[in-house]
Amino acid sequence: MHSWGYRLNAVATFSLTVLGVMCGMVSFSDNFNHPTPSADVRVLNINWFQRHPDGNDEVSMTMNITANLQSLFTWNTKQVFVFLAAEYETPMNSLNQVSLWDGIIPTKEHARFWIHTANKYRFIDQGSNLRGKDFNLTLHWHVMPKTGKMFADKIVMPGYHLLEDYR
Amino acid sequence: MDWQGQKLSEQLMQIMLVAVAVAAYVTGFMIESFRIMMLIYAGGVVLIALITVQNWPLFNRHPLKWLEPSVADEYSKEPPQQQAAAASSGKKKSTKK
Numbered sequence: 001m002h003s004w005g006y007r008l009n010a011v012a013t014f015s016l017t018v019l020g021v022m023c024g025m026v027s028f029s030d031n032f033n034h035p036t037p038s039a040d041v042r043v044l045n046i047n048w049f050q051r052h053p054d055g056n057d058e059v060s061m062t063m064n065i066t067a068n069l070q071s072l073f074t075w076n077t078k079q080v081f082v083f084l085a086a087e088y089e090t091p092m093n094s095l096n097q098v099s100l101w102d103g104i105i106p107t108k109e110h111a112r113f114w115i116h117t118a119n120k121y122r123f124i125d126q127g128s129n130l131r132g133k134d135f136n137l138t139l140h141w142h143v144m145p146k147t148g149k150m151f152a153d154k155i156v157m158p159g160y161h162l163l164e165d166y167r
Numbered sequence: 168m169d170w171q172g173q174k175l176s177e178q179l180m181q182i183m184l185v186a187v188a189v190a191a192y193v194t195g196f197m198i199e200s201f202r203i204m205m206l207i208y209a210g211g212v213v214l215i216a217l218i219t220v221q222n223w224p225l226f227n228r229h230p231l232k233w234l235e236p237s238v239a240d241e242y243s244k245e246p247p248q249q250q251a252a253a254a255s256s257g258k259k260k261s262t263k264k
């Protein structure tokens with residue numbers, strides 16, 4: 001510590017180490033947050049339901065998506081990535097998950113929302129198994145932190161059904 | 168900076184830095200603002216650097232006592248071996264211009 005350069009280096013190194021420890025503690029504090037999110041999806045209309053020439057089914061639908069994800073936000077939340085997936089079983093796959101819509105929620109204020117939308121991404125099956133199919137719509141989210149661990153969870157909403165015929 | 172001053176500077180730096188970190192974390196946690204925590208910490212680091220890096224008079228309260236040049240010469244005459252005495256006197260002659 002005999003010269004100013006030596007002392008400056010000591011301050012710089014120690015302050016960065018302490019900063020690392022602080023960020024670890026910030027991430028750890030996220031574990032004390034117990035969120036209570038809620039969501040509801042209403043399928044308003046099946047716009048069309050067709051089979052491709054190569055044999056894959058495709059559906060287009062219009063939905064109302066309502067959710068309150070405000071309790072997910074902490075002081076360490078940068079944004080929440082949320083997506084809605086249709087989940088169902090087929091003879092070929094025990095679980096199919098098709099992402100229909102996603103969004104980024106930048107702040108707590110934006111986390112309580114209601115949107116009316118057609119599916120952003122195409123709902124295409126691997127095959128033609130969708131006629132008369134029961135499926136779940138699951139809202140998944142990833143809470144992206146400013147520092148540290150990312151938390152992910154979901155709400156499963158069962159009880160959606162596709163009709164027997166193409167239209 | 169003298170030895171005691173260096174020790175004081177280092178200890179002050181470490182204790183103050185940890186204290187600023189704790190204060191920043193607790194404040195940020197209470198008001199739920201990550202940004203405020205980082206601002207308090209950054210400000211604290213700059214302040215601590217100004218206090219501990221610069222050679223303030225506070226760090227020079229125990230200056231080292233260097234021997235006077237004439238006293239040093241007396242000591243150099245003392246070694247018992249004559250060779251050592253000749254060498255040191257030779258050195259003595261060469262340093263005196």
